[in-house]
Amino acid sequence: xxxxxxxxxxxxxxxxxxxxxxQHPMDSGFVKNAKGELIPxxxxxxxxxxxxxxxxxxxxxxxxxxxxxxVKFSFKGAKKGDDLKISWTDNKGASDETTAKIA
Amino acid sequence: MTTTTGPHPTRxxxxxxxxxxxxxxxxxxxxxxxxxxxxDKYPEEAFKQKSEADAIKALYGxxxxxxxxxxxxxxxxxxxGAVVPISVTTTLDKVTSISFFVAENPNALAASYKIPDGxxxxxxxxxxxxxxTNVVAIVEADGKLFSxxxxxxxxxxxxxx
Numbered sequence: 001x002x003x004x005x006x007x008x009x010x011x012x013x014x015x016x017x018x019x020x021x022x023q024h025p026m027d028s029g030f031v032k033n034a035k036g037e038l039i040p041x042x043x044x045x046x047x048x049x050x051x052x053x054x055x056x057x058x059x060x061x062x063x064x065x066x067x068x069x070x071v072k073f074s075f076k077g078a079k080k081g082d083d084l085k086i087s088w089t090d091n092k093g094a095s096d097e098t099t100a101k102i103a
Numbered sequence: 104m105t106t107t108t109g110p111h112p113t114r115x116x117x118x119x120x121x122x123x124x125x126x127x128x129x130x131x132x133x134x135x136x137x138x139x140x141x142x143d144k145y146p147e148e149a150f151k152q153k154s155e156a157d158a159i160k161a162l163y164g165x166x167x168x169x170x171x172x173x174x175x176x177x178x179x180x181x182x183x184g185a186v187v188p189i190s191v192t193t194t195l196d197k198v199t200s201i202s203f204f205v206a207e208n209p210n211a212l213a214a215s216y217k218i219p220d221g222x223x224x225x226x227x228x229x230x231x232x233x234x235x236t237n238v239v240a241i242v243e244a245d246g247k248l249f250s251x252x253x254x255x256x257x258x259x260x261x262x263x264x
Contacts, residue, residue: 015223028231030209045145056222062150064205064213066186066229075222 007100009084016078016102018049018057020086021070028063044069047088051078051102078102146215155204155211155239159248162202162215167241167248170195175240175251181232184257190227191251195244198224202243206252207236232257 004023009016022044029041041063049057056075078084080102087097149162159167173193181187191201201224202215213230224242232238232255239252 026231028209030233055217055219057219058217060145060150060215060217062210062212062214064208064210064231066231070227070229072190072227073216073222074225075219077221 003098004096005086005088005098007084007086007098009078009100009102011078011080011082011102014076015074016051016076016082016084017072017074018084019070019072020047020049021068022047022088022096023068024088024090026063026065026067026069030063042090042092044088044090047071048086049073050085050087051075051082056084146212149215150210150212152211153209155206155237158204158210158212159202159241162212163241163243163248165248167250169251170242170249171251173240173242173249173251175238175253177238177253177255180256180258182258184232184234186229187232187238187255187257188227188229189238189240190225191240191242192225193242193244193249195224195242195249197245198242200243201226202241203228203230204239204241205230205232205236206239208233 006021007018009018024044025042027039027042029038031039033039043063044061047059047061048055057073059071082102084100084102085097087095089095146162149158152158152161172195173191176190178187189203198218200215200217203213204211205213214228216226218224235256237252237254239250242249
């Protein structure tokens with residue numbers, strides 16, 4: 001199974017820049033389907049990035065985050081070859097995680 | 104003998120008292136960051152608030168002051184309200200969290216990010232906007248809240264409109 005998470009983490013000196021794209025419908029609960037019924041809310045609530053056993057970035061999301069969310073941030077203290085672990089859980093209890101090598 | 108040991112218990116008591124006061128003081132200091140870390144739970148209540156002010160209060164329990172050190176980057180006009188690229192950077196020190204609010208969305212709080220030590224206070228993401236309104240970024244730095252806001256014109260609604 002392919003992961004829902006695509007990550008690019010690049011170390012430049014002491015600073016690692018991370019860009020992540022996650023496949024998720026992020027249904028807000030305010031949109032109707034073709035039959036005119038409301039699509040129930042379905043969105044990622046928590047997204048975590050951990051490097052060398054330490055959380056480097058934690059996101060709490062509501063339904064107002066766009067479909068197939070994108071996020072970009074940078075952190076210090078990692079080097080090329082380190083593992084970056086990314087995990088999310090959504091409001092229906094589904095989750096996914098992946099590990100990326102910092103390039 | 105008894106006369107010399109006389110003052111000792113009191114002095115010891117005073118010292119013990121001082122030591123325990125110092126310990127309590129240290130305990131409080133150590134407790135504050137520990138609580139912040141334990142505060143990792145998803146802020147469900149804050150996400151339910153309709154207005155921006157209520158959401159800020161539910162999330163942080165205090166009000167924010169506008170600051171020119173918070174730089175909010177958002178488009179003047181969003182052609183598609185479902186995908187509005189928004190980013191924030193700040194020159195403030197000791198940033199612990201950054202949150203995004205869309206004033207007239209059904210629920211104002213859109214996203215809240217914790218910034219651990221060593222992570223740069225700079226974030227880009229994409230948010231949905233129901234209609235033309237203010238986007239507000241809140242930066243929590245050194246226990247205080249700083250904000251920046253910008254009006255984004257939305258030509259096509261992002262919430263099914």
